[in-house]
Amino acid sequence: MSNPNDCAVILFSGGQDSTICLAWALENFAAVETIGFDYGQRHAIELESRQHIFRALREAFPDWSSNLGEDHLIDLDVLNKISDTALTQEAEIKMGADGLPNTFVPGRNLLFLTVAAAVAYRREARHIVGGMCETDYSGYPDCHDDAIKAMQLALNLGMDRRFVLHTPLMWIDKAESWAMAERLGGAALTDIILEETHTCYLGIRETRHNWGYGCGTCPACELRASGYKKYRAQAAS
Numbered sequence: 491m492s493n494p495n496d497c498a499v500i501l502f503s504g505g506q507d508s509t510i511c512l513a514w515a516l517e518n519f520a521a522v523e524t525i526g527f528d529y530g531q532r533h534a535i536e537l538e539s540r541q542h543i544f545r546a547l548r549e550a551f552p553d554w555s556s557n558l559g560e561d562h563l564i565d566l567d568v569l570n571k572i573s574d575t576a577l578t579q580e581a582e583i584k585m586g587a588d589g590l591p592n593t594f595v596p597g598r599n600l601l602f603l604t605v606a607a608a609v610a611y612r613r614e615a616r617h618i619v620g621g622m623c624e625t626d627y628s629g630y631p632d633c634h635d636d637a638i639k640a641m642q643l644a645l646n647l648g649m650d651r652r653f654v655l656h657t658p659l660m661w662i663d664k665a666e667s668w669a670m671a672e673r674l675g676g677a678a679l680t681d682i683i684l685e686e687t688h689t690c691y692l693g694i695r696e697t698r699h700n701w702g703y704g705c706g707t708c709p710a711c712e713l714r715a716s717g718y719k720k721y722r723a724q725a726a727s
């Protein structure tokens with residue numbers, strides 16, 4: 491990578507949010523590298539989606555393609571070993587007594603950011619981008635703005651760098667994130683998000699709904715469906 495100020499490392503899972511963040515990063519930085527994590531998540535289909543999304547973005551957006559650099563896929567199987575959650579085990583998805591869904595993997599996003607910073611350190615990138623959002627996932631404490639700001643401080647002190655952590659979706663809901671995608675890449679981008687991204691907790695892609703693929707009933711599908719419906723309604727009014 492060249493000038494650190496032009497370089498970003500982005501957490502890219504292959505889901506709807508991280509794909510919008512990738513488009514945002516490609517629009518804002520000259521050199522963008524992606525990082526994905528394999529931790530035995532039961533919707534490993536996300537990891538396949540990543541490759542389809544790379545291909546589709548390169549075809550539809552030649553300008554962005556020249557900004558898109560190396561992809562880093564990191565094995566974090568340790569998360570599977572130390573946690574017992576519905577994201578990594580074949581358990582029913584339900585809410586816990588603490589108000590958190592049992593898809594919550596404690597500290598997952600903190601670990602992701604630490605690994606991303608280690609990669610950014612080595613690649614001499616100033617910027618780290620993540621799709622954390624306080625609006626829709628307020629139950630996940632490691633998606634909260636204060637947690638991200640505290641991580642930025644801890645990473646900068648602990649690695650003696652001046653990283654800047656960006657969370658473009660932090661204060662917007664799903665409908666607004668669709669509108670952001672439309673602003674960034676028009677229908678070509680929203681089509682890629684509908685067709686290629688994967689969000690469903692159960693990893694189901696058999697049924698194509700108007701909001702994309704998924705089981706239609708898990709919390710992630712419900713959120714995606716309601717966000718898309720609201721976005722379409724706002725676009726029509």
Ligand code: ZN
Pocket residue numbers: 689690691692693694704705706707708709710711712
């Ligand atoms: Zn689902």
